[in-house]
Amino acid sequence: MIRSVSGEIGRWRLIAWLLTGVVLVPVGVILSAWITPEWAAWRHLLDTVLPTLIRNTGILIVGVIAWVWLLGVGLAWLTALCDFPGRRFFDWALILPLAMPAYVLAFTWLGLLDYGGPLQLGLARRFGANGYWFPDIRSPGMVVFFFALSLYPYVYMLARAAFAGQGRRMLEAARILGRTPWGAFWHAALPMARPAIAAGCALAAMEALADFGAVSVFGFQTFTTAIYKAWYGMFNLPAATQLASLLLLFVLAALTVERRMRGRARYFASDGHAPTARERIVLTGMAGWLATGVATLVFGLAFAVPMTQLAIWALGRIGQDLDARYWSLLGHTLLLGGGAALLASLAALILGLIRKRHPEDRPIRLAVRLASSGYALPGSVLAVGVMLALIAIGKALGTTGGTNGALGAGVGALLLAYLARFLAVAMGPVESGLERIRPAILEAAQGLGSDLWEQIRRIHLPLLRPGLLTAILLVLIEVMKEMPATLMLRPFGWDTLAVRIHEMTAEGEWERAALPAVTLVLIGVWPVILLVRKTARR
Template sequence: MILGLTRSWSLAGYSIAAVVILPLIALIVQAAFPDEAVFSHLFDTVLPTYIANSLLLMLLVGIGSLLIAVPAAWFVARCEFPGRRYFQWLLLLPLAMPAYIVAYVYTDMLDYAGPVQRALRAAFQWSSPHDYYFPAIRSLGGAAIMLSLVLFPYIYLLARTAFMEQSSSLLHASRIMGCSPWRSFWRLALPMSRPALAVGVALVAMETAADYATVSYFAVPTLTTAVYDTWLGYGSLTAAAKLSAIMLLVIFTLVGVERFARRKQELFQKQSALNDAERYRLDGLKAAGAWFYCSALLFLAFLLPFIVLTGYAIEYFDQSWDDRFWQYSWNSLYIAIVVSGICLLLALILMFVRRVSPRSTDSLPSRLSSTGYALPGTVLAIGVLVPLTYLDFAINDVYDWFGARGPGLVFTGSAIAIVFAFTVRFLAIAIGSLENSYKRISPSLDMASITMGQTPKQLLMRVHLPLLRKGLLAGALLVFIESMKELPAALLLRPIGFENLATYVFQFVSDEKLEHGALAAIVIVFVGLIPLIYLNRSLEHTS
């Protein structure tokens, strides 16, 4: 800690935190305003359905992702079978595939006019839907399956790490006491991994609550779609803020319940590196079963949608490779670059203040600034609209007072609103990346630098920055990818005539014409693979 830290640095940290949490504060204040017409109508008619569907969808996706991810994580972490080293990172690839694209691909295949049902009718001579039963893909259950296929890697990654870090001596002791591998897993390994699984399920539930595109495409009314429809359909910012506040209450309750459930759970074990000799060697049918399970999961969650997208992109390349594609790609690119730069700069200031400040309270700005990632895109968009709308009106009122013509919607009518929302949402990623990098820098370097007469600014520029290069690169990369993929906030905040790749693809999905947007979707997927390749390199060093 550096006693010579000037007040300006602390003031900068608190100022950043105040701006970042402004949308949340504005949302809560706006939700407190009366709105008898729209919200009362929603409350009396469809709001209970929205809430019930949201909670049920979160529950189903959480359970589905858990059931999918845990066996795969156990096979990869604790078993030896053909292809294990490849599956450990291949099973992360579904994270790069947007859920609404997966939903479209499977809907196209499984609908009444799709190839699966056509083949069934031809094989069994069925002539109409009354002759057989086929589950409806466009339903709440179908949406839960699609989201589970895309979101299970969150739980898989945490569970895999938890299984690998468990003490091998405990599992060996259970085997000596007569437990089969299955009983060792069920009675020892699974309970010890409960904290990681709980965190993974909470992450999946929050991502499910934040999803708009999939539930909208499947016509499943949830709180997310309600916020979107209330703002764009009814034009009521207050009603949308009230619905957003309900979503926040659901998410914060979920996080609170998860932490309360683990409040008294403590786990002490000796962690040791796992080598190949300590894994259960699977032979014969068991090895084939593990390989088949991981292969089927990879095929259904990533390879099949990717193959379909690639086919569409090749077939419709001439129609897709046009000026619009380049313009929307550029829009996505420059917004992602700007957001990445802003997030890195703000995160660097926040973490530097937290690092060198002698006051424990100076860690508060970085913590407050990390809350934006918990806000769903639609909720964040409403929170951003509230202060920026008032600011736009205030600017134009000042111009009117001087008898001049106002500039119009400077903030809400431009890409500034999108950049602000993305910065608030993804600043936590940059902070987390730099926090991990700062943990590897010895505090003695700070003391030595100050002893040699370095100012805080010189310490940051000459000592910290060179040592933070990898953390800065990783943070910039992750923020860039998330900015390229973010859809709900972009849909609500984009100015008239503005499209990026995510909104461009979603428009085609909504119109049942994904084949025309397949090339843009492929670009989004390939960009999303970059951090997974980076993560794969990290996994290979731990295996």
């Protein structure tokens, strides 16, 4: 009996670690570049682009964290614990920028504000070409600001939930102890929400590190653009590997800093309910309208204005762009997204069931945790890692002609990269659904003679249907928006909506990029609406 249980755990461990290998193998291949470094490639990088890449990456990360902290925490505080004109609308509307990819927001504002855009053309007609001043839209500060407009909802959602859970009684206790309203916020509410805020800032930083589309639109050199140029422009796989390894180190360092900042602390407190209308701090007069103005400005800049401009561009060209090519792009996007969503959801279901069946087994818990870490890896890093792994396997089996043969790996390599990056996205809804299945139900089924597969078919799958559908939807949306991995690994002729946006924006054709961009935003709105409804019910 003991041998039987031990053998069963061993089989489950093997399956869990095989699935985890989808994440670990690309990372291991990339990190292996440090075992036998190519010093010639390193010297070339150091003499040419490396200092610029490190500086720009540092500016981007520090600036994005500062801006998303300011916008996310400030707006979360206003909507969670204050009452002002329009609060009920902004409470959910400020989450909508999550549906707009950063590269879509970037090219829309660039098209509006750049030298040849309608705003500057109007100023030139009014004041003359040299009669007005306008900030450089491609400066590092503007790049960071537009990134923050796209990424602040990560901090906003988590901080808003933390502040709402605290309620007003904690603040009143701080006031009784002699704190001013600002002091109560700074010394009581903010420290208790620190884990949520740190997690939101870490997510925003990871997205900024992984981005390729927005930085390429602004011509802002980062590691992702350099990896793409080394791979796609110079066909220099060793240089792309070295750059990917450095970017991976940036990601690992950021994750380490975030975990150290949070430590094991748990600061959440709850009154048992979100604050009611009576319990909120009522902002009247100038304070109330100032809060409304700030929320309106952020919502307008992050969603309303760019979405309106995209709709105008798309409607202006719908006759020319709504053609067979568009439907082909949409079909490829849905096929890749659907395939990756099914794979990721199946892998998440298997890992979730293994963890549910053996919750105390440390190797299994470690495997599940590592499998869930792939979302922090940039798509460009995974693309290089997956391709190098396939090259090594092909050479070992003697089935490839080297790099050129491996570059045709196509859909399989792309699905592996998607699975590694978005498995964590599917794990959340699946594990949440598994937690709702009471152990007593499974024990009763086992007592009636039901084996594992019958329990999965008759208990797990019916009860997990909402969670699995949510996982499939979330992964589908994430894959549809993914740009760097798709650009680097897609087979010839398999362009997607994201690839089309990149091609058009690279040529400055903002209007022709509008229809695929509107399609991505409208599809991406659905999971955001589901998220808003779920949050409202809670």
